[in-house]
Amino acid sequence: MNSVFIKAFKIKKENGWFINSLFLHQFFVGAGLALFFIASNAIFLAEVSAENLPFVYLFTAIIYLVTGRLYNLLTQVVKKERLFQFVIFGMFLFILSMYFGALAISKVWYLFFLMVMYRIVYLMFHLEAFGLSSLLFDLKHSSSLLGWTASGDLPGRFIGYLSITSLIMVLDLPSIILVSACCILVSLYFLNRILNKPEFATVEISQPLENVQIEPETNVFKFYFGDRYLRILSVLSVVIALTAILIDFSFINDLQLKIRTSQGIAEYLGYFFSIICISTFIIKFVFSKKVVGKIGIRTALYVLPVMLTIVFVLIFYFNGLAEREGGHSLLHFGALALIFMVFKYSLNEPVFISLFEPIIKPYRLHSFIVLKTFIEPIGILIAAMILIFTQFNATLNFYELQYFLLISIGFWLLTLIVNHQNFIKIFESALEARSLEGSELAIKDKDILQILESKLEANHSEAVIYSIELLHRFDPTHIDARLTLLLSHPSEEVQIHVIEKIKALHLETQKENILKIIRQNGEITPNVKAAAIKTFSILKKEAIEEINYYIDDPQSPIKRAAILSLIKFGSEEQKNKAKEKLFLLIGSTEVNDQILSLEIIEELNESEYCDVVLGFLENENEKVVRKATLVSGKLQDRIFIPFLISMIKTGHYYNEAILSLVQYKEDALPLINEEFGMYKHTKERFMLRLCRVCGQIGGGKASEILWWVVKFPWLDLKIEALNALKIAGFEAQLKEDFYQVTDQVEKLFGQIFWLHNAIILLNKKRGFNLLLDALQKALEEEKKKIKILLSFLFVSRPEEYKEILNLLGSIEKEDRL
Known part of the structure; x- marks a missing residue:
């Protein structure tokens, strides 16, 4: 993939092929949907009056409800990867059946069914795209690709709409539906490429299979409608859906009055929607994030209804009140439709989706499904009833219809004004509960950043640490100043976290601040000073003379940090002095000194101290032996493997021995295999522990040993081996x-x-x-x-x-x- 393209969309180089496949998947889905949309609308409008569209909306709302319930059920009983494949293949079958129907059925009811099916297919894609994006990307990467994953179909739609003028010269409209089905089928191929790639297999921590339960649908609805924030989103969703249908009807009806032939309708829609696609793409990627970052989420929600109001006022002004009976203007309603669609998909919808971030994770996807398949259909249903009422009571008086649309936009604005503060309060609550993971578009809102800034002054260390991590992630430009401020925070936990972050980011600008902490006496806790000593040595790449004085400090954390820093970064003289002090601790009879020496050896992680650790494994003190056992796992020297197995066999300190032995992974398996062979016909309890080790190591060799153990005569051992195979993630594939x-x-x-x-x-x-x-x-x-x-x-x-x-x-x- 082109390097410029990778940089433009902040894509990791190692994921270039993967993103390319995702782009091609969404590209062909977008092209297929565009062709299906134009063909279905052109066929319908050439044969049926647009005055019948309200019945299409009515049936759409009803089928949305059924589709949503089915999809919600499938998300809980079908593996996600299979669900996405099922959805795309279902879209292909639906569109293909519409092609054969267009050839064989000449009834009016089929034309209505064709229009409804497009909307159902589009809903299926919307659900698939939302779920696929959340599945394929880790949260951090997903944030940087929010616009990309949500708009990958736009280039495909643009090509689909633009190509209609060429296709219609050589193909009839039913054949274009067949081309649409072929595009969906090609997209399925690229989806399979993604899901079958081992590097991008889904890693999910799931409960045991026998405990899989379908979450009662009533629980999801109870959570949804019991949450005030979700009720606000529901009202907004209903109003937006209502407005969308009224605008859609006004535009399509006026289009039919001006253009009568199916070819003319198809060509006009192709040009019109290609303009919408390219405008949406440009605005979304060039302006959306910058606009939201400057004006904030709450203000961004006002952009679309305010623009619609302005356009509506202009329509009334140019149309004139004298033409209230039958004064139609394709230009006016086209402008209204264009403004609505461009800003809905480029700005309003991404911001609206970001409002789901504060929802607790287990209900996030289900809440989105409920919104799309239960709440939005209510808005569609209301719009359909208004249109039917207008049609039968006022012979489709357009002036009255425009008033309904204006009332809808007014109610939209009123809802935003009334709930202006709630959109930020819910993010503040999410911060308190640590449930906000954040999309880039949402978190860069200036109001949310301001809340995060205020949390840095909180007394609770967890809130401060959580806030600084989010601020660094989404607004790293001021991280230096923020960390400087937090170095004087009263919480020891916060101070240590900040010092460790300075070390991780390698901020050399903070060297003087860290040095001040080292030189302070009395006010700084030992753990904070110890962290400062280690961080300063790493930043400066040398150990300053002042650290020499701390190797005899009475506080263990400070002494440990000083010895480590001198050994790693000191001069030869400093290193020798520090090592001398370390060996004094090793040879001490004091338990605390011995444990301190082991802690230093653990951080040094050098094999030259293996003999020292082996000696401590035979120490008389229980605490020393436990610590030495854990350190032996960190050093990763095979010399420790027989000793660890022996400790597991004798039952002394076997928990620590298991933790350490697992770290050797496959290197430990040959000796474990020998132990199983020697005690095959016995009932030694240590064999159960070795099964657990194999299960935690995992892999082919460990599974092979466990299958061998399954055949041993001891019943308890059989069960333990089977449980270990399950922990190892064994699956019968070969x-x-x-x-x-x-x-x-x-x-x-x-x-x-x-x-x-x-x-x-x-x-x-x-x-x-x-x-x-x-x-x-x-x-x-x-x-x-x-x-x-x-x-x-x-x-x-x-x-x-x-x-x-x-x-x-x-x-x-x-x-x-």
Whole structure:
């Protein structure tokens, strides 16, 4: 991908191919939707009066509700990647069916159905695009690509609209629908390229498959309508949808009065919407973020309704009140439609989506789905009823219709004015709850930045740290001054965080401030001074003479920092003096000195101290041994592996030994394998612990060892090995893995069958209560094992796994009856 393009959109170089695939996916979807839109509108308007459009809106609102409920259900039972593929393929099938319908059906009802289907297909794409963007990008990267991911279809739409004049010369309108379907199919290919790429596989921390539950839809609605902030967004959404439909109807109806032929309508719509696309693209990427950053989110929400009001006033002025009966102007309504669509998609919609950031994460996606598929249809439904009422009671009096539109815009402005303060208060609440992760467009709002600035003066250290991190992320230009201010914050936690941040950012401008902290006495806590010593040495790349005095400091944190700084950055004389002090601590009989020496060795992370750590592993003091065990994992020297396994075997300090042994990863597996081989026919408890180590290490070799252990005779060990395989993320993908799992499942089903029959027979006899209890417990253990085994076959298909568990449960229930 072109380097200029990468810089323009702040794309990471390593993700260039990935972003390119995403662009092509959205490009072909956009082109397909553009062609489908023009063809469906041209076919409809050439045969049916635009006065019937209110019924199209009415049916659209109803089907939106059904589509939304279905999509909300699918998000909870289908893996996200599969859901997106399902949605795009569904769009292809819908459009393809419309092509065959256009050839075979000549009924009027089909033309209505065609218009409704375009709106349903567009809704499906909107949901897919929102979900796909949130899935594919980590939050930080997603923020920088907010405009890009939300507008990747615009170039495709532009090409689609612009090409209609050429296509219509060689193809009829139904054939253009077929071309649209082909574009959607091509986009599916690029979507599969993205989702099948191993580097970009979704990493989600999910609950065990057997615990997967569909969240009751009533809970989502209860949360949604129980939240005042979401109710405000709902009112805004209804008003915007209502306004959009009234403008759409006014424009389309006036277009039909001026142009009668399907070809003329198609060409006009192609040129008109290509202008909208290119204008939206330019405004979104060149001006939107700058505008929002300067005027703020709250003011940005006023831009579209204010501009519509101005255009409306001009329309009334030029049309004149004398022409209130039948005075139509395609230019006026075209201008209104153009202003609405350009600023809705370039400014209003991105800002509106950013208002979902304060919502707690588990409900964010569901709230968006409810908004698009339940709330917006209410606005569409109201608009449809107004149009139908106007049509049947005033023979579609355009002057009255314009008043409805003006009232709608007025109510839009009133809603914003009444709730002006609430939009910032909700962001402030989100900051208090630490739930604001933030999109770039939202967080750069001047009001929100001002709130973050005010939080820097808070007494609660968590609020200060959270705010400085967000400020650095989204407004890094003033980070130096902010950190200088926070160095004098009363909280030790804040001071240490700021010093560590100065070190991480390598801010050499802060050297003097850090040096002042080192030279202060009494007012600075030992931990703060220690952090300052280490940071200053890293910034200056040398250890100043003053640090020499601190290697004998009575405070352990300061002494540790001084010794570390001198060894890492000091002169030869300073290094020798610091090492001498370190070996004095190592040879000390005081427990605190020994632990301090281990802490220094841990931070130095140099193999020359391995013998020292080995010596501490045999220390008489429990605290020293525990610390030495943890340090052995940090040093990553294979010499420690046998010692760690021995500690796991003896049961002394085995928790620390497990943590350290896991850090050696596959290097530890050969010796672990030997231990399993030596104790294969025993019931040593340490083998259970080694299973846990293998599970945490993961990978092919660890899974191979665990499958071997599954075949050992000890029942508890079998279960532990299976649990470890699950922790390791094992999935039966290769043929040998699949056969291995199915062989074990077959054996277990045989054992379960035998135990089940034995229990049934013994239930008919007396005096076997103890045996029955034992068999029942054995049966439960076998069931646990078989559930784990089955999960290995259905890691990527949780819905099928759940069906199998339900089936097993129903069979068991019938057997009991």
